[in-house]
Amino acid sequence: DQGYDHAAVEGRWQDAWDDADVYRTPDDVDDPTYVLGMYPYPSGELHMGHVRNYTITDAYARYRRMRGDDVLHPMGWDAFGLPAENAAKERDTNPQDWTFDCIDRMRDQMGSIGLGIDWDREVTTCVPEYYRWNQWLFSRFHDEGLVDRRDAEVNWCPHCETVLADEQVEGEAELCWRCDTPVETRELEQWFLQITEYADELLEAIDDLEGWPNSVRQMQRNWIGRQYGTELEFDISDREAPRASNEGGERSEPREHGSVEAFTTRVDTIYGATFFALAPDHPISEDLAETDDDVRHFVEQEADPEGDEPKGVATDLTATNPATGEEIPVFVADFVLSDVGTGALMGVPGHDDRDHEFAEKMGVAIEPVIAPEPEGRDGETVDDGSVLDAPDVSEAAYTEDGVLVNSGEYSGLDSEAARDRLTDDIESAEHTTQYQLRDWGISRQRYWGTPIPVVHCDDCGAVTVPDEDLPVELPEFVNTTGNPLDAADEWKQTNCPDCGGPATRETDTMDTFVDSSWYFLRYVSPDLDDAPFDVERANDWLPVDQYVGGIEHAVMHLLYSRFFTKVLADHEGLEFREPFEDLLAHGMVQLEGSKMSKSKGNVVSPQRIVSEYGADTARLFMMQAAQPDKAFDWSEEGVRSTYAFLTRLRETVESFVAEPPTGDADAVASYVDGEIDAAVAIAGEEYEDLQFNRALRETQDLVRTLHQYAEYTDPDPETFERGLSAVLRLLAPVSPHLAEELWDELGRDGFVVDADWPTATVDRAGVERRRRLVENTREDVRDIVEVAGIADPERIDVVVAPDWKYDALEIAIESDAPNLIGELMSEDHIR
Numbered sequence: 001d002q003g004y005d006h007a008a009v010e011g012r013w014q015d016a017w018d019d020a021d022v023y024r025t026p027d028d029v030d031d032p033t034y035v036l037g038m039y040p041y042p043s044g045e046l047h048m049g050h051v052r053n054y055t056i057t058d059a060y061a062r063y064r065r066m067r068g069d070d071v072l073h074p075m076g077w078d079a080f081g082l083p084a085e086n087a088a089k090e091r092d093t094n095p096q097d098w099t100f101d102c103i104d105r106m107r108d109q110m111g112s113i114g115l116g117i118d119w120d121r122e123v124t125t126c127v128p129e130y131y132r133w134n135q136w137l138f139s140r141f142h143d144e145g146l147v148d149r150r151d152a153e154v155n156w157c158p159h160c161e162t163v164l165a166d167e168q169v170e171g172e173a174e175l176c177w178r179c180d181t182p183v184e185t186r187e188l189e190q191w192f193l194q195i196t197e198y199a200d201e202l203l204e205a206i207d208d209l210e211g212w213p214n215s216v217r218q219m220q221r222n223w224i225g226r227q228y229g230t231e232l233e234f235d236i237s238d239r240e241a242p243r244a245s246n247e248g249g250e251r252s253e254p255r256e257h258g259s260v261e262a263f264t265t266r267v268d269t270i271y272g273a274t275f276f277a278l279a280p281d282h283p284i285s286e287d288l289a290e291t292d293d294d295v296r297h298f299v300e301q302e303a304d305p306e307g308d309e310p311k312g313v314a315t316d317l318t319a320t321n322p323a324t325g326e327e328i329p330v331f332v333a334d335f336v337l338s339d340v341g342t343g344a345l346m347g348v349p350g351h352d353d354r355d356h357e358f359a360e361k362m363g364v365a366i367e368p369v370i371a372p373e374p375e376g377r378d379g380e381t382v383d384d385g386s387v388l389d390a391p392d393v394s395e396a397a398y399t400e401d402g403v404l405v406n407s408g409e410y411s412g413l414d415s416e417a418a419r420d421r422l423t424d425d426i427e428s429a430e431h432t433t434q435y436q437l438r439d440w441g442i443s444r445q446r447y448w449g450t451p452i453p454v455v456h457c458d459d460c461g462a463v464t465v466p467d468e469d470l471p472v473e474l475p476e477f478v479n480t481t482g483n484p485l486d487a488a489d490e491w492k493q494t495n496c497p498d499c500g501g502p503a504t505r506e507t508d509t510m511d512t513f514v515d516s517s518w519y520f521l522r523y524v525s526p527d528l529d530d531a532p533f534d535v536e537r538a539n540d541w542l543p544v545d546q547y548v549g550g551i552e553h554a555v556m557h558l559l560y561s562r563f564f565t566k567v568l569a570d571h572e573g574l575e576f577r578e579p580f581e582d583l584l585a586h587g588m589v590q591l592e593g594s595k596m597s598k599s600k601g602n603v604v605s606p607q608r609i610v611s612e613y614g615a616d617t618a619r620l621f622m623m624q625a626a627q628p629d630k631a632f633d634w635s636e637e638g639v640r641s642t643y644a645f646l647t648r649l650r651e652t653v654e655s656f657v658a659e660p661p662t663g664d665a666d667a668v669a670s671y672v673d674g675e676i677d678a679a680v681a682i683a684g685e686e687y688e689d690l691q692f693n694r695a696l697r698e699t700q701d702l703v704r705t706l707h708q709y710a711e712y713t714d715p716d717p718e719t720f721e722r723g724l725s726a727v728l729r730l731l732a733p734v735s736p737h738l739a740e741e742l743w744d745e746l747g748r749d750g751f752v753v754d755a756d757w758p759t760a761t762v763d764r765a766g767v768e769r770r771r772r773l774v775e776n777t778r779e780d781v782r783d784i785v786e787v788a789g790i791a792d793p794e795r796i797d798v799v800v801a802p803d804w805k806y807d808a809l810e811i812a813i814e815s816d817a818p819n820l821i822g823e824l825m826s827e828d829h830i831r
């Protein structure tokens with residue numbers, strides 16, 4: 001096949017669209033549809049993942065537009081972040097220049113793949129016109145009591161000299177995601193946004209996010225990690241202190257440590273609590289470390305909260321088990337985390353794996369107090385709890401709920417009922433809710449981010465910069481090993497907004513996730529200079545109808561955006577509480593089964609594909625290769641056959657125009673008419689569900705039907721023309737340039753981009769018949785694969801390729817499956 005001059009076709013239509021400004025967002029909005037792809041980090045190079053992501057949003061936006069909606073489909077740049085800073089250091093330039101260079105290149109590449117973007121709404125997060133609103137929002141959060149400054153342990157990469165989020169620490173070895181250096185921990189004063197204030201709503205509203213993938217919803221639930229439990233106090237006293245002294249007639253009391261609060265999800269196991277443990281940085285542990293060398297040594301040298309096995313040190317303290325009155329030993333242990341619960345726990349070796357391991361090591365008693373539920377039992381108590389055998393927990397803990405044994409008056413209760421009763425009965429005990437979710441530490445010790453708008457004054461403390469003094473602009477970049485803001489002496493010196501005295505600026509910048517938590521609001525009024533967004537327009541356009549992005553953003557970006565939206569709904573007039581109505585997490589583009597990556601050297605460059613085959617082919621191949629949320633394997637062969645398909649379609653249209661057929665509107669024509677209707681109806685439904693691959697399969701089947709029609713008889717020109725014009729419109733969202741070219745050749749007025757979506761005149765029954773046929777054929781293909789026992793994945797690829805029906809037939813013949821051959825042959829589209 002010769003192919004066609006795709007570069008000329010694509011260049012021509014990109015220019016024509018530009019000249020006519022066709023992608024401008026309408027000002028008057030009746031039927032708003034907001035389609036958005038997660039904005040990219042401007043690395044300078046568009047990769048296949050980007051192409052897939054933005055082809056999906058582009059195709060859907062174009063489809064909605066042809067359906068008559070007013071569409072907002074913008075693009076922007078997540079332009080702050082460490083890579084620019086590192087690149088600037090390496091190249092001895094500055095992050096601004098590097099970033100804008102990258103943006104220019106990527107914008108061009110996006111143009112070359114034919115994305116229909118309203119570039120007048122471009123949003124770039126690293127310009128003061130954008131980041132001043134990060135600062136303004138920080139102040140609003142501050143006004144609402146949602147900002148906090150406190151000491152926190154942070155992951156610290158000694159090479160990047162920056163704090164890392166947990167998710168930026170990779171693998172067991174805990175390496176920096178950027179540079180693979182082992183991560184350390186440090187204590188630093190940090191700024192926090194109090195997302196935990198919204199934990200309940202963030203959790204509960206997930207139930208209503210019906211347009212989101214279940215996997216993402218579940219990941220968010222786990223991340224928030226709400227748990228119900230009990231908080232209760234244990235009295236602590238000094239074991240070694242003499243109870244009384246005869247000397248001098250003085251009485252010395254056991255040293256008072258008061259009571260310590262512990263959190264448990266399993267208060268039903270309290271009769272088996274044989275020890276008590278404190279986090280190494282619990283105030284009592286810190287107290288003890290001052291006088292007890294063993295404790296000090298443990299806290300300073302040995303404690304390793306990330307370690308595989310629990311470690312601890314005995315103390316001279318005992319705790320009183322509030323249920324049994326027994327004195328139990330108190331340890332300082334590294335598996336007790338200071339930011340979970342209260343930083344102290346009751347240890348129940350019989351029923352908790354970690355406690356079991358610790359007890360074995362430290363020689364603490366292990367006692368069973370929960371027995372497995374006897375079969376067939378229901379109700380709250382068994383007649384006689386004592387008849388239940390206690391499980392053997394000497395080797396391993398029994399960690400399930402069950403029935404209480406060895407638990408005094410509570411024996412015989414089941415775990416759930418016992419938790420309620422014990423929490424009621426124990427005086428200090430209260431039901432509590434715990435979350436895994438932590439407040440969001442936004443401080444970053446790096447340059448290329450939004451300066452946190454705070455000034456430190458000796459007299460007034462940390463003072464937020466008043467709105468009228470925003471933005472706090474970044475100073476000139478200096479190439480140092482540490483944080484350039486720290487080195488910017490002149491910039492740092494300022495006056496206190498409160499008292500006017502000398503003060504210094506905060507040198508931390510914000511986590512770039514702050515930028516991306518509201519950028520989708522900025523697109524509705526990108527040039528507004530007295531507010532971050534126009535509230536009325538935001539309420540018109542948002543929530544985003546269809547959001548598309550990578551699964552790597554399933555937790556943080558989406559959760560933070562939801563948090564911001566809720567705060568802005570509570571305080572800034574948004575009339576919606578969730579930013580993204582429907583979410584699609586697109587699948588990966590792979591090569592030979594593994595993710596394309598520079599390190600594996602298996603990257604296929606979009607630029608090469610576009611220059612060899614054109615953007616239309618690249619887009620069509622990707623979109624028909626798999627459902628958008630599934631991974632798929634790049635295949636040069638697949639690209640070539642897609643190119644051949646487009647080439648042939650072009651020939652068909654051209655020869656139709658050059659030499660129109662002269663046939664009759666006979667029975668064959670009316671059969672073809674029915675096929676057109678069915679394809680239009682089905683493809684429309686599939687586009688609606690973002691099942692592009694299925695819509696395109698229909699489209700390609702229709703093209704094949706038209707080819708067969710032309711070969712079989714002299715076609716009726718009206719029917720044939722109707723078929724072609726339907727095909728071009730069904731194809732336009734995905735391969736817009738060639739669709740535009742051929743639309744023009746058919747003599748249609750206006751852009752196909754603006755054309756109305758084709759309508760089917762067929763009845764439901766006809767569409768259903770056709771759907772069943774397609775479904776059955778798909779089933780058959782699956783059967784064939786099974787019958788033929790094809791284990792070779794390459795063959796399976798062939799089956800799902802565009803020509804799959806013919807391939808299926810071929811496979812059926814090869815594997816000598818006569819029934820299936822018969823069935824396939826009887827399908828009227830295989831002759």
Ligand code: ANZ
Pocket residue numbers: 263264265266267269279335336337338339340341342343344345346347348350351352399
């Ligand atoms: C007694 C008990 C008995 C517990 C039992 C569990 C099972 P998960 O593990 O997610 O259920 N815990 C409490 N505070 C802690 C802290 N600061 N650091 C580490 N662990 C802590 O979390 C709840 C359990 O984690 C709590 O319930 C407590 O151990 C432990 F058979 O208390 B449990």
Ligand code: ZN
Pocket residue numbers: 457458459460461496497498499500501503
């Ligand atoms: Zn001051």
